[in-house]
Amino acid sequence: MDYPSALAAIVGGSLIGASAALLLFSYKHTAGISGIAAGLLPPWPAGNAWRVWFLAGLIASAPLAKLAGADPVPELQxxxxxxxxxxxxxxxxxxxxxxxxxxxxxxxxxxxxxxxLVATLTFMLSAGITVFLIRHWL
Incomplete structure (x- = not known):
């Protein structure tokens, strides 16, 4: 890993952690994207504006990173x-x-x-098995 990539990973990880902490301390919610997005489905509870802003920031991050000189969009097949x-x-x-x-x-x-911890280990194990099967068996 070269220096710019390592620096980008450190800055990106720090921003993710800071935003998760800010959301937790400000609104008493965890930064789980599926829960935030699902909270925008009807029925709409009062005080949902933070969900819209959170998801808007998430969507805007790729174009903003591109403006900053990064190439965040992977080539999809x-x-x-x-x-x-x-x-x-x-x-x-x-x-x-x-x-x-x-x-x-x-x-x-x-x-x-x-x-x-159990959920994350399950996600990671499932992802590892899937990648192994697709790359080596299919």
Whole structure:
């Protein structure tokens, strides 16, 4: 890993941690993307503006990084329809499982939650097995 990549990883990780802490201390919510997005579905509770701003910042981060000289957009080899279906399935599965990788991996582990530790280990193990199978067996 070269110096600019390491620096970008350190700055990016620090910003993610700072935003998760700010959300937790300001609004008493964890920064789990699936939970934040699901909170925008009807019925709408009062005081939901923070969810809109959080997701807007998440969406705006790629164009802002590109303006800053980074190339955050990976080259995708799947169709938009397949990506949309995969995103919906991941979102449904994360809500069904009680949280997503960002909620468990960033916020839950930082709070030393046993449930988040098990969930994150499950995510990582499943991802590792999937990559191994696709790269070496398919």
């Amino acid at each position: 799947a169709s938009p329809a397949l990506l949309a279906l995969a995103g919906l399935l991941v979102g449904y599965g994360s809500r069904l499982g009680g949280g997503c990788t960002s909620g468990h991996g960033v916020c839950g582990i930082a709070r030393l939650s046993p449930r988040s």
